[in-house]
Amino acid sequence: MRRRMRIAVDALEHLVGGLGTSILAITGLFWLLGVVVLSLVGIGVPLIPGALGVVRSIADRERGRLSRWGPGIVGPAPVPDRPLAALRDPAVRRELAWLPVHAFFGFATGLFGLSLPLSALQSLTFPFWYHLVPPGESAPNLPFWNADTLVEAIGVALVGVGWLVVLLVAGGRLARAQAWPGRRLLGPVPGADLSLRVAELTATRAAALDAHAAELRRIERSLHDGTQNRLVAVTVLLGAARRAFDRDPATGAELLDRAQQAAEQALGELRTVVRGILPPVLDDRGLAGALDGLVAGCALPCSLDVDLPVRCAVSVEATAYFVVAEALTNAVKHSGATSVTVSVRIDGDKLMIRVGDDGQGGADESAGSGLAGIRRRVEAHDGRFTLTSPAGGPTTMDVELPCGS
Template sequence: MVRRRLVGRLRDGVSGLKHVVGGLGTSALALAILVGMVVVFAACLVGIGLLVVPGILRGVRFAADQERARLTRWGPALIGPPPLPPTIREALRDSAVRRELGWTAVHGSAGFLLGLLGISLPVYAVEDVTFPLWFRAIDPSLGAPGMFWWRVDELGEALAVLLAGVVFAVLAVLLTPGIAWLQALPGRRLLAPAGDVDLSLRVAELTATRAAALDAHAVELRRIERSLHDGTQNRLVALNVLVGAARRALDRNPEAAADILDRAQDAAELALAELRAVVRGILPPVLDDRGLAGALDGLAAGCAVPCRVDVEVPGRCAISVEATAYFVVAEALTNVVKHSQARSVEVVVRRAGDRLSVRITDDGHGGADESGGSGLAGMRRRVEAYDGRFVLTSPPGGPTTMDVELPCGS
């Protein structure tokens, strides 16, 4: 139990550091725009800055959209506002624009400082922990090392610096998640749409996902129909023909009838196998027999690329949610084998409250594209049909990370 808590705390610290790094990037962008805003405001006082105001507002919207995209990758989706109004006067009256201006001021100042704090803790930790390995290489004529409070000449003092590094490491693990939360708070509060706008956008989003769910259902029915028509039906027709031929051959050539019956038996077995495959494609029986963890272990065991599965899901989710997670992982592993040239893949499944999260990460060459015919668009439709969230991150060179969240009830 203690080991699991330590591993969980370390995982939270690493995740928090990723959040802080991303927040530092958007806060640096917001800081640059904030400086530009100050310059333009000063220019407006003498009447020469009004022409630049539309560009500044577009820059604010761009930075805010980057932060929305970042926060959406790590939590509930933030829906962006309508396009900017055409005139400066209308834009400044727009509540979304005013909220974005306030976010720029807060995130470009406090968010940037929080990002520097969150980054400095692990940097100090690494520097201090490794200090005994390289402190003798410092030229004494340069004085005391710049990052420390005292001059270090002996190994004992260097080991004291190492202990300070351990303290920094513990502080980084404990404080980084909180720093990431504080850094993201202005974006969650100020960049989310107003209540009535949020409701209308949510209705539009649900209408679109409902249409996508109906399309996905129709595609699934067509797939089942093709599988039955092209596979099982043809096998059964062949079986019927072979049985008829065997009946006619019984009187004329009993030995030939026996051979025909053997072929008919083979055709029946193939038809049964294809029918089982179709049934498994509708709802895998292994989910009922072994649960989601066991079903995913079975997928990993059959994957041609070494696959590690880590599932921590207390209790059972709705069977439709487990089936969606199962099919997403199955399709993702198929893509990894076919396209990624990866050497390893990891599947992590967690349940937090009423959300089931699935993350599939591989170390392949990246560059996955939903328009490339690899089934990613179908996976997105299947997830969004359940009001879930699908985020794919696959830069050229890799790694590829697929994050899926599904509502699973409380």
């Protein structure tokens, strides 16, 4: 039930966002029709590229909205300056086909989706103010229902429960229906998908190689600066102890004790390096249990919401663990936050991670706070990393990973 409510809230947010872009689409449609009328009398032709640029701007807003809620949509090349060349552009023609559809269908679905919670709120609270309605008049949103008594007002409240049920059941479908024309018409033109995908995979492959090289350097530094020095100390102490036993057994025993301590420290550092490669807790307790341990050890109050009905690939779980661990470390060290929230769930074939804090904001990937490392790891899995951190806060980090790779 909780998951369905979260889906309904997300769907309502999508519908309201689509309602906003549909209002822009209506404005752009009227402007475009005005340019067409002017072109018929010969004075609107120079305005065509500008009008198509307005349509492109509105379409880009919709692309950005859809990319925030799902797979990214890559925008086309700029609109050509010459009217005929612009009208021959396949991307422009697809945007012209999308504009009236979103202007009317997107507006209708967004308005209906927004009316569901408002109607539910109005109906649910009707028993508290039904006596303010003049006798004989119908209940709000129910033109054939006169509610002059408390029992009838309670019936209206039950209708409000029905509106909420409709939102819970159909909200996600409405949001997908509203987004479908944009995903169908605003994506790359047929034939461009393959080349864009090749470019995208080339970039993610380079990110994977960079992340792998960075990880090897980190392991090498850890072994060289820590474990190797400890093992050298063990060798020196053992040699000194062997020579000292002939002259002074007590000194030899003391050197052996120091060698044992150095060996134990080297073993501890080796375990730390191994945990950094693949935390054993992931095998023992799974990602949910591992994250629970991370949150329990966080220096700030931290709430965890995990919905993982299935296991993901081992490499994906290790990346998710690293992402949350690094994000919590950043929140403790840099954000000045008083609380942190962590949400991890599976949505279709994607692992969705959100880490937010109420700190001072202003997080910058180039400032050496570990965010660049998070991005490299995520992109190595062909995932998506989004950081929202305005000055003054709050900071929200969203990560999307393919669950099976």
